[in-house]
Amino acid sequence: MASTLPLWILVITALALTAWRSRRYAFALANAPAAARFDRPMLRLQGVMVAIGMHRKMLRKPLSGVLHAIIFISFFVLFTATIDAFGSRLFPGFSLAPIGGETWIAALQDIFSVLMLVGVGLALYQRYVLRPARFDGSSGSDAAIIYVLIVLIVASLLLEAAARIAGGADGSWRPVASALAGLLDRAGIPAHQGEELFYWAHVGAILAFLVYIPGSKHRHMFLAAPNIYFRSLEPRGLAPAVPEAREAPGIDSLGQFDWKQQLDLLSCTECGRCQAVCPAYAAGLPLSPKLLITDMRDALAAGPSAAPLVGGVISEETLWACTTCRACMEACPVEIEHLPKIIDMRRHLVDEGRVSPGLQEALSNLTRLGNSMGKPSKMRARWTRELGFPVKDAREEPVDVLWFVGDYASYDPRVQEITRKVAELLTAAGVDFGILFDAERNSGNDVRRAGEEGLFETLAQSNIDEIKACSFNRIMTTDPHSLNALKNDYQHFGATFEVLHYTALLAELIAAGKLDLHVADGARVTYHDPCYLGRYNGGFDAPRELIRAAGYTLHDMPRCRENSFCCGAGGGRIWQGDDGVTERPSENRIREALSLGDVAYFVVACPKDKVMYTAAIDALGVADRLKAVDIAELLVPLTSQALEIPTVETT
Amino acid sequence: MNILVVLRMIPDSAGELQLAEDGRSIDREWLDFQLNDFDDHALEEAILLKEAGGAKVTAVAVGEGTNRVLQMAAARGADEVVALQAEEDAMISSREIAASIAAMARAKSADLVLCGVQSSEDVFGQLAPYVGALLDWPHVSGTNRIVANGAVLRVTQERGAGVAVTYELATPAVLGVQTASKAPRYVSGSKLREASKTPIGRAAPESSGFERSAEIITLRLPVQGGSGENLGGDAETVADRLVSILAAKGLARN
Numbered sequence: 001m002a003s004t005l006p007l008w009i010l011v012i013t014a015l016a017l018t019a020w021r022s023r024r025y026a027f028a029l030a031n032a033p034a035a036a037r038f039d040r041p042m043l044r045l046q047g048v049m050v051a052i053g054m055h056r057k058m059l060r061k062p063l064s065g066v067l068h069a070i071i072f073i074s075f076f077v078l079f080t081a082t083i084d085a086f087g088s089r090l091f092p093g094f095s096l097a098p099i100g101g102e103t104w105i106a107a108l109q110d111i112f113s114v115l116m117l118v119g120v121g122l123a124l125y126q127r128y129v130l131r132p133a134r135f136d137g138s139s140g141s142d143a144a145i146i147y148v149l150i151v152l153i154v155a156s157l158l159l160e161a162a163a164r165i166a167g168g169a170d171g172s173w174r175p176v177a178s179a180l181a182g183l184l185d186r187a188g189i190p191a192h193q194g195e196e197l198f199y200w201a202h203v204g205a206i207l208a209f210l211v212y213i214p215g216s217k218h219r220h221m222f223l224a225a226p227n228i229y230f231r232s233l234e235p236r237g238l239a240p241a242v243p244e245a246r247e248a249p250g251i252d253s254l255g256q257f258d259w260k261q262q263l264d265l266l267s268c269t270e271c272g273r274c275q276a277v278c279p280a281y282a283a284g285l286p287l288s289p290k291l292l293i294t295d296m297r298d299a300l301a302a303g304p305s306a307a308p309l310v311g312g313v314i315s316e317e318t319l320w321a322c323t324t325c326r327a328c329m330e331a332c333p334v335e336i337e338h339l340p341k342i343i344d345m346r347r348h349l350v351d352e353g354r355v356s357p358g359l360q361e362a363l364s365n366l367t368r369l370g371n372s373m374g375k376p377s378k379m380r381a382r383w384t385r386e387l388g389f390p391v392k393d394a395r396e397e398p399v400d401v402l403w404f405v406g407d408y409a410s411y412d413p414r415v416q417e418i419t420r421k422v423a424e425l426l427t428a429a430g431v432d433f434g435i436l437f438d439a440e441r442n443s444g445n446d447v448r449r450a451g452e453e454g455l456f457e458t459l460a461q462s463n464i465d466e467i468k469a470c471s472f473n474r475i476m477t478t479d480p481h482s483l484n485a486l487k488n489d490y491q492h493f494g495a496t497f498e499v500l501h502y503t504a505l506l507a508e509l510i511a512a513g514k515l516d517l518h519v520a521d522g523a524r525v526t527y528h529d530p531c532y533l534g535r536y537n538g539g540f541d542a543p544r545e546l547i548r549a550a551g552y553t554l555h556d557m558p559r560c561r562e563n564s565f566c567c568g569a570g571g572g573r574i575w576q577g578d579d580g581v582t583e584r585p586s587e588n589r590i591r592e593a594l595s596l597g598d599v600a601y602f603v604v605a606c607p608k609d610k611v612m613y614t615a616a617i618d619a620l621g622v623a624d625r626l627k628a629v630d631i632a633e634l635l636v637p638l639t640s641q642a643l644e645i646p647t648v649e650t651t
Numbered sequence: 652m653n654i655l656v657v658l659r660m661i662p663d664s665a666g667e668l669q670l671a672e673d674g675r676s677i678d679r680e681w682l683d684f685q686l687n688d689f690d691d692h693a694l695e696e697a698i699l700l701k702e703a704g705g706a707k708v709t710a711v712a713v714g715e716g717t718n719r720v721l722q723m724a725a726a727r728g729a730d731e732v733v734a735l736q737a738e739e740d741a742m743i744s745s746r747e748i749a750a751s752i753a754a755m756a757r758a759k760s761a762d763l764v765l766c767g768v769q770s771s772e773d774v775f776g777q778l779a780p781y782v783g784a785l786l787d788w789p790h791v792s793g794t795n796r797i798v799a800n801g802a803v804l805r806v807t808q809e810r811g812a813g814v815a816v817t818y819e820l821a822t823p824a825v826l827g828v829q830t831a832s833k834a835p836r837y838v839s840g841s842k843l844r845e846a847s848k849t850p851i852g853r854a855a856p857e858s859s860g861f862e863r864s865a866e867i868i869t870l871r872l873p874v875q876g877g878s879g880e881n882l883g884g885d886a887e888t889v890a891d892r893l894v895s896i897l898a899a900k901g902l903a904r905n
């Protein structure tokens with residue numbers, strides 16, 4: 001056929017252009033440090049199936065999920081048309097007809113062409129009419145160009161078939177194209193020339209699409225699946241260790257990121273789901289997890305430049321704004337890992353001593369005294385003095401449960417009361433427990449996430465040594481942050497402890513009938529899932545069981561469980577100032593609870609939360625409508641006075 | 652330039668202070684010790700001088716827990732670190748240690764001795780003047796900026812109300828640092844861990860040579876005041892409580 005040679009030239013040119021446009025990325029990936037992401041292929045494949053085959057995360061936003069699914073399936077069906085279009089002329093004689101190319105495949109192509117247009121129509125409606133805020137900062141022109149190319153491809157495909165039918169071909173399997181054939185006829189377009197014109201328009205649009213992709217977010221068509229396949233299979237709560245091959249603890253140039261971290265940058269779809277759930281972004285801080293990724297991606301695409309990565313491409317304020325709540329990673333449909341990047345860049349800042357005064361003070365206190373408040377270790381167990389009974393020293397005698405109390409629960413006078421409640425509950429249930437007294441140090445969870453790896457190691461090692469010298473069966477923590485460090489991060493030192501949050505232990509005791517409680521009359525309360533208990537460690541149910549067991553009715557907020565909204569204190573944020581915050585995440589959250597209209601208690605299960613949310617309630621002036629209570633305060637043993645529940649006006 | 656910086660360990664003020672049995676000193680057994688804040692600034696100023704024009708910085712620490720602080724000094728850039736032995740469980744008296752510091756300044760051929768302007772155990776800020784006098788070197792205290800230009804120093808001293816004076820003096824000299832030109836930097840845990848291998852020198856104390864001129868006869872801890880009362884969260888309750896407290900104290904009619 002006369003068109004074979006021109007088509008070959010066109011295809012080869014397009015492929016060459018595409019390769020040329022991808023060269024920087026390919027080069028960057030080829031030169032990136034290694035990452036161990038090749039283990040457990042079946043598990044990896046399974047994740048890809050669920051993520052792509054079932055659109056699991058995509059469908060959390062129903063309109064987006066459905067329209068994407070339509071476009072996605074249509075793409076695969078229409079790919080047969082692409083094979084046909086190129087195959088038939090590149091390799092004369094090639095045809096899909098023997099396997100149904102002119103019958104059922106033709107019918108599918110015909111129908112899915114229309115569906116594809118419907119999908120694109122919905123996308124246009126979403127992007128230009130609904131305009132969700134998560135698209136803020138995404139490239140509008142990139143999306144528009146892609147829409148135009150898809151419409152061109154599909155329209156030319158339909159019209160080519162229509163022209164063929166107008167020229168006498170059988171149209172019985174192509175109802176839509178047949179209808180269009182009538183239109184062409186009436187418009188007086190000659191069938192044969194029309195078919196050629198639309199054919200070249202079709203292949204031209206496809207090749208343009210191909211050439212366009214390397215510079216577009218639509219790279220995700222090729223990279224989403226590998227990016228999901230090579231996702232991290234480590235426990236969610238384990239922050240990546242500093243690779244031994246790396247000279248300094250942190251990262252200050254893109255090339256130091258391993259290939260998976262770089263692949264992440266290339267895979268971003270700019271969907272903004274991460275931005276929509278980010279508490280730092282909502283607070284008006286200069287951090288959008290989406291822009292974090294796309295800014296680094298653009299820097300990667302631009303090639304080596306004079307601007308430094310840390311403090312240049314990504315500003316210091318951006319890095320310090322993150323609460324490490326992990327909501328972005330939970331939301332990302334292509335499994336991009338924002339946090340490891342943020343932590344690695346923070347490690348660089350810390351190593352250079354570039355920390356804010358607040359953080360410097362906290363870290364210096366932690367270095368010197370093992371707690372962020374600057375209190376002497378000897379005062380750590382001070383809270384036990386006001387208990388009516390002695391607490392065992394786990395260093396001196398064997399205990400069943402070793403209670404790792406944590407800084408806030410130990411030192412903060414506002415939280416000590418709750419710590420004592422927990423001690424009373426354990427005693428009421430007959431639990432044999434002890435603490436480490438002045439030998440306990442901050443667990444290092446947030447120290448590590450603030451990028452202070454060296455100090456984290458010092459703290460962790462000290463705790464591990466102390467814990468290993470004790471005789472116990474299980475560890476219980478008050479603080480979800482300590483829970484996470486002890487359970488996950490300490491694995492880096494080969495320490496694998498059985499660690500429970502106090503809510504889990506209490507739920508177990510109640511289920512075993514060891515704790516008899518006053519039962520309230522079903523008053524409605526809401527519950528805030530702490531990031532490091534819920535999203536990080538899956539502790540969603542025990543707190544809810546406790547609320548139920550104490551006789552309360554749980555009215556969950558819209559953002560609950562995996563989608564819980566961070567209080568804003570994590571990852572070292574609690575040690576930083578509020579500069580630039582337009583709405584504190586904790587106040588945003590209290591407004592959400594108030595909007596439920598019928599809850600008297602805002603129940604928390606993290607010592608920091610009691611402090612954060614009480615402050616937020618006071619700041620909003622709603623102390624008469626809502627009270628932050630720790631879950632331990634709801635649980636009142638029958639031997640004590642029952643809790644009085646404030647009446648709430650239902651709004 | 653050779654710079655000698657003095658680092659004194661003082662009782663952590665956040666700790667619970669208790670009097671010793673004789674009532675004339677603090678019971679130091681259960682105390683945490685920390686680096687005197689002004690000395691921290693002196694160290695920073697020394698490192699800044701080193702970074703600006705090159706210098707060899709020797710840090711000499713005295714008191715309890717000096718190893719940790721000397722490692723920190725090494726991590727921040729001190730070239731040599733020395734622990735000066737001192738009487739255990741005793742206050743660090745400037746009169747007592749001045750001779751040792753002076754001797755060390757000579758031994759290290761120091762051109763400049765820096766120490767904090769004062770410490771909680773030397774509120775008169777006597778260390779710099781003593782050392783200056785013993786060495787017969789010029790001395791300025793209360794500095795908040797030191798610039799070295801060869802052997803000439805420009806030293807700025809804060810006089811309050813925004814007034815600052817700048818002296819020019821030639822080394823050798825002794826300076827009591829109020830604040831460093833820049834806030835003391837943070838040293839990361841990984842740098843500290845590296846510095847933990849730094850060898851720490853030991854120095855024996857020199858006898859002070861001073862006659863005792865005065866001694867502490869009594870020490871008193873602050874009296875615990877009554878604790879505050881939380882008046883509640885919303886304006887109405889607070890107002891009610893305030894009115895009734897004022898009335899109870901006879902300051903207002905109810």
Ligand code: SF4
Nearest residue numbers: 278322323325326328
């Ligand atoms: S971890 Fe949380 S705060 Fe940090 S970027 Fe992600 S969503 Fe934002």
Ligand code: SF4
Nearest residue numbers: 268269271272274332
């Ligand atoms: S990082 Fe993930 S969630 Fe965020 S915009 Fe990119 S693809 Fe979407």
